[in-house]
Amino acid sequence: MNSRIEKRLGVKELASKIVSAAEAAALIENGTVVGMSGFTRAGDAKVVPEALAERAKNEPLKIDVYTGASLGPEVDNHLATVGAIRKRGPFIADAGIRNLINTGDVTYVDAHLSHNAELVRQGIIGPIKHLIIEAVAITEDGLIVPTNSVGNSPIFAQYAENIIIELNISHPESLIGIHDIYIPGEQGSREPIPMTDVQQRIGEIGIRVPLEKIQAIVISEEPDAPSLIVPADEETQTMANILLDFFRAEIKAGRLTNSLMPLQSGVGSVANAVLEGFTNSEFEDLVVASEVLQDAVFNLIDAGKVKFAAATSITLTEELQKKVYGNLEKYADKIVLRSQEISNHPELIRRLGLISINTALELDIYGNVNSTHVSGTKMMNGIGGSGDFARNARLGIFVTKSYAKGGAVSSIVPMVSHVDHTEHDVDVIVTEQGIADLRGLAPKERAKLIIENCVHPDFKDQIRDYFNRAIEATGGHQTPHILEEALSWHVNLAKNKTMKQEVPAQA
Numbered sequence: 001m002n003s004r005i006e007k008r009l010g011v012k013e014l015a016s017k018i019v020s021a022a023e024a025a026a027l028i029e030n031g032t033v034v035g036m037s038g039f040t041r042a043g044d045a046k047v048v049p050e051a052l053a054e055r056a057k058n059e060p061l062k063i064d065v066y067t068g069a070s071l072g073p074e075v076d077n078h079l080a081t082v083g084a085i086r087k088r089g090p091f092i093a094d095a096g097i098r099n100l101i102n103t104g105d106v107t108y109v110d111a112h113l114s115h116n117a118e119l120v121r122q123g124i125i126g127p128i129k130h131l132i133i134e135a136v137a138i139t140e141d142g143l144i145v146p147t148n149s150v151g152n153s154p155i156f157a158q159y160a161e162n163i164i165i166e167l168n169i170s171h172p173e174s175l176i177g178i179h180d181i182y183i184p185g186e187q188g189s190r191e192p193i194p195m196t197d198v199q200q201r202i203g204e205i206g207i208r209v210p211l212e213k214i215q216a217i218v219i220s221e222e223p224d225a226p227s228l229i230v231p232a233d234e235e236t237q238t239m240a241n242i243l244l245d246f247f248r249a250e251i252k253a254g255r256l257t258n259s260l261m262p263l264q265s266g267v268g269s270v271a272n273a274v275l276e277g278f279t280n281s282e283f284e285d286l287v288v289a290s291e292v293l294q295d296a297v298f299n300l301i302d303a304g305k306v307k308f309a310a311a312t313s314i315t316l317t318e319e320l321q322k323k324v325y326g327n328l329e330k331y332a333d334k335i336v337l338r339s340q341e342i343s344n345h346p347e348l349i350r351r352l353g354l355i356s357i358n359t360a361l362e363l364d365i366y367g368n369v370n371s372t373h374v375s376g377t378k379m380m381n382g383i384g385g386s387g388d389f390a391r392n393a394r395l396g397i398f399v400t401k402s403y404a405k406g407g408a409v410s411s412i413v414p415m416v417s418h419v420d421h422t423e424h425d426v427d428v429i430v431t432e433q434g435i436a437d438l439r440g441l442a443p444k445e446r447a448k449l450i451i452e453n454c455v456h457p458d459f460k461d462q463i464r465d466y467f468n469r470a471i472e473a474t475g476g477h478q479t480p481h482i483l484e485e486a487l488s489w490h491v492n493l494a495k496n497k498t499m500k501q502e503v504p505a506q507a
């Protein structure tokens with residue numbers, strides 16, 4: 001056995017389980033439920049799914065795939081586009097599988113990411129025939145140490161009949177020790193999760209499994225697919241500045257201190273740019289308690305702004321992958337990776353008082369947010385952890401540019417075409433136009449603030465006109481709407497490729 005492999009394989013008897021990717025892929029039976037490691041293109045198994053995709057070109061093969069969150073191209077593109085995925089959950093972001101979901105060829109179960117573990121415990125997801133998990137090592141005492149994400153792997157490992165390990169020897173050995181694996185017990189007899197501080201370690205450095213469940217080990221050197229976020233532009237920078245000013249006002253009001261509260265920041269370019277905004281600010285000793293650590297978090301650690309960061313995955317652009325993984329020792333005592341059941345746990349989010357910042361696709365004048373469905377019917381990515389955080393956070397903030405598609409679409413509409421986060425879970429809205437602090441406000445008060453502060457000037461008259469007429473039409477109901485018109489902006493977009501309408505001149 002090659003010495004690089006030997007170093008990572010603490011239980012020497014497991015050497016007999018080493019097989020090729022094709023041999024491991026041949027173990028997966030048609031029609032079964034397969035759990036896979038991976039969360040937002042990080043820590044996913046790669047060579048076995050790729051071999052599975054090859055196999056599916058020559059024989060009937062359809063499986064249900066559950067993961068932590070979105071995976072790289074091997075699964076959410078290659079395996080999906082050969083038609084080998086019947087059902088997929090709980091989050092995707094690749095255009096390949098997105099298209100298949102929107103043509104009805106893949107059944108998709110979009111779910112709060114903290115909920116999956118309970119669904120596995122209750123047998124709603126399952127029986128899980130195989131877990132395919134990427135690991136950086138198997139320790140001498142038999143712990144499987146995941147790579148750049150933990151996701152749902154601990155619960156899958158507990159319930160899966162068989163485990164196939166992709167031992168990825170290209171990941172730095174210094175990943176060993178950054179994980180903190182804690183699996184809550186059964187509901188009904190469960191103890192409180194023993195964490196009162198984000199920096200606390202409550203579990204083990206790897207996933208403990210009965211060794212006889214390990215069916216095969218495949219050696220891999222495939223790197224994670226890099227994250228695809230784009231750098232901040234002028235508008236996202238403006239949104240970051242608006243948010244920082246809001247935090248300053250909260251400090252002045254005595255509700256926050258200069259180190260704020262633990263920060264969660266969502267996936268995507270906008271959320272990353274907003275977090276980057278802290279770099280040249282006066283805030284310090286920040287703590288991140290998120291789901292994904294994107295580029296911004298490591299830049300903030302380097303800038304001395306973030307002192308600790310916890311999440312369930314590390315998803316970086318190519319440039320940051322080189323910087324961070326080439327130098328992981330520097331960050332090792334400042335980061336921890338936990339299962340998504342823990343990183344997104346309502347009990348902890350509420351206890352630790354998180355500030356959560358997520359991105360909306362669209363929102364309405366009363367503060368309801370759509371994060372998932374384009375024009376109400378077409379899946380974008382999924383709700384991810386945004387609901388876990390927004391509902392339970394101390395402060396649930398949503399950011400979005402006020403317009404999309406070159407200005408044809410207003411991100412603020414009379415009524416959202418799909419609801420992911422209700423008005424009750426949305427505290428603050430930020431666009432490049434301004435901010436609406438909705439806390440303690442009734443629907444009509446919220447609408448005025450959102451319209452005046454957050455809507456793009458091109459749509460302001462149009463949305464004011466709708467709101468005023470809705471009040472007139474309902475005689476001042478709690479949440480005024482003209483039902484025949486509430487979704488007319490989306491109808492107009494479908495027919496005329498724009499949400500813009502003629503607004504009659506005021507009498």
Ligand code: COA
Binds near residue numbers: 291360361
């Ligand atoms: N109507 C139609 N399309 C819209 C839109 C709207 N109101 N608002 C945005 N879009 C489109 C953009 O045009 C862009 O399309 P493109 O890829 O064809 O260019 C795409 O949606 C992404 O928008 P962008 O402005 O680039 O934002 P983003 O990369 O920050 O992603 C979400 C935004 C909402 C898709 C993303 O944050 C997401 O999936 N969120 C849900 C999950 C989540 O919040 N998880 C957080 C917990 S970690």
